Amino acid sequence: MxxxxxxxxxxxxxxxxxxxxxxxxxxxxxxxxxxxxxxxxxxxxxxxxxxxxxxxxxxxxxxxxxxxxxxxxxxxxxxxxxxxxxxxxAETPRFYDRSTEDGIPYSQIATLHSKDVLATTVLQTCIRYESRRKACKFCSIGQSLQAGRTIARKTPQQLAEVAKAAVELDGVQHMVMTTGTPATADRGAAILCDSAQAIRAAVDLPLQAQCEPPNDPIWYQRMKDAGIDTLGMHLEVVTPELRKELMPGKAEVSIEEYLLAFRDAVAVFGRGQVSTYILAGLGDSKEAILEICEQLIEIGVYPFVVPFVPITGTPLEDLTPPGSEFMESILAPLGKRLQLASMRSSDIKAGCGRCGACSTLSEYEH
Structure with a gap:
C-alpha cells in the first residue's frame, strides 16, 4: 500500500x-x-x-x-x-550587523532560531554544568561561551535593545529566554523577570521563559506579571534511574516535584501555555515517554518531544541518535492525543512548542 x-x-x-x-x-x-x-x-x-x-x-x-x-x-x-x-x-538576519554601544555584537546577546524566533540564554553559566559530578552529560551550555560566541550574562537593557532591533529589522514574532541554573532558590526566575520587564517595555513581543521549577510557586505569578506569556520547565529524561545517571544534579528535583510545579504553573499561565522538553533517544522507552506525556496532557502541559542530538565535546557525543522509526512510534500517537485534547502547538503564544522546528511533532497534530 x-x-x-x-x-x-x-x-x-x-x-x-x-x-x-x-x-x-x-x-x-x-x-x-x-x-x-x-x-x-x-x-x-x-x-x-x-x-x-x-x-x-x-x-x-x-x-x-x-x-x-x-x-x-x-x-x-x-x-x-x-x-x-x-x-x-534561513538567511543571516540584519540585526546581526549591529553592536551595543560598548562593542558587543548583537549576535552574542541573542540569536535567530528557525525563521522568526529570537532566542537567548540570559545566564550562560550553570551550577549543574560547573560541577563535573553533577553536570548533565548531554549539555554544552559552556561551549559557546568558551569559544567567545556569547557573553556570560545578558543584561535586561541589552536584551531589550536586541529584541527591538530583531522585530524591526527582521520581523521576529516571538522570543525564547532560557537560563543556566544559578545558585539561588528561584532557579533563574528572578533574572528572567527582570529581562522580560525590560523587553516588554521596549517592544511588544510574546515571550517564553525557561528554567527549573523555582522553590516558591509565587514566582509563576511574578513571571506572568513581568510579561512572560509561556513557561518551559524541561524534564528531558523521564525514567528516574536514567535521570540520576545522565543528569545527576538536575535529577535532585524529582519528577514528582516537576509534576507539582507543572500544576502550579498551569494555574497561572493556562492550559497549553506551559511546556516541557523530552529528549527521545537517551534510553527512555517509547512506553515511558508516552506514559509521562499522558500525565502532562492531563495537567495541561504541552510535551515537546524532540530527537536527541549528540553534541560534539559532551560525554554523549558518540551516542547514536534515535532512528526515525522510534521517533514516529512516539510522535504519531502523541500527535493524536494532543489533537483529542485540543492542545496544539499553534495555540502556544510563544516559545519552542510554537516554533516547533526542533521536532516534527506538530506535523502529527493534524
Missing part, C-alpha cells in the same frame, strides 16, 4: 532531523548554531514551507545519506544523490 503524500512528508522530515544533513562549506555560511544551549550543532532549513532545525555538525550528520546540491537555480535536498525536494536556508 502506497503512503499518502502527507505521511511521506512526515517520514522524510523526521528522518532528516534524526540523521542530519551533509552540507558543503558555502551552505554552512547560513544561520547555524555550534555548541551552547538549545538546538546546538544545527542549521535552519525550509522544505515544503516547513522550517526545521537539522543537525549538521554532528558525527551522524557527516554519515547522513542526505545532502544538498546547489547551483544557480537554487538548492535541492538529495538522498544518496537522488533529488527529493527544494530546500532553502
Amino acid at each position: 502506497s503512503l499518502s503524500k502527507s505521511t511521506q512528508r512526515q517520514h522524510l522530515i523526521t528522518e532528516l532531523q534524526t540523521r542530519g544533513l551533509r552540507l558543503n562549506s558555502a551552505d554552512q555560511d547560513h544561520v547555524s548554531r555550534r555548541g551552547g544551549a538549545g538546538p546546538s550543532d544545527h542549521q535552519a532549513v525550509t522544505i515544503d514551507a516547513t522550517t526545521l532545525m537539522v543537525p549538521i555538525y554532528t558525527q551522524s550528520a557527516w554519515r547522513s545519506p542526505f545532502a544538498v546540491e546547489s547551483d544557480e537555480s537554487g538548492h535541492r535536498l538529495v538522498e544518496n544523490a537522488i533529488p527529493l525536494a527544494d530546500i532553502t536556508f
